[in-house]
Amino acid sequence: MSGQFAQDWEPVVIRKKAPTAAARKDEKAVNAARRAGAEIETVKKAAAGSNKAASSSTSLNTRKLDEETENLSHDKVPTELKKAIIQGRTEKKLTQAQLAQLINEKPQIIQEYESGRLYRINR
Secondary structure, three states: OOOOOOOOOOOOOOOOOOOOHHHHHHHHHHHHHHHHOOOOOOOOOOOOOOOOOOHHHHHHHHHHHHHOOOOOOOOOOOHHHHHHHHHHHHHOOOOHHHHHHHOOOOHHHHHHHHHOOOOOOOO
């Protein structure tokens, strides 16, 4: 059985794809200009080969944000509501987690209401 299977130890060479004819022609022209002593100017393209959008759309969005004057802060929970939630919960001897489970809400929401950080209106 050992004689049936032979291993092939020949090296495998993997090469990059050969440059296209147009690329070779451009490269030859640049090399010829260098040999002739001509000045070669190279230009780096800013977004070449990337998926980034043109910067004009970004600057428009930035300008809109700069011109925005509306106050975008959240309202706070009124003190009376915070106290009412805490008082009702403690009278029934419930924890924040138990109250949240009874009203099918996350415990974090109850905590945020009681601390005054959240004000949410369902419309």
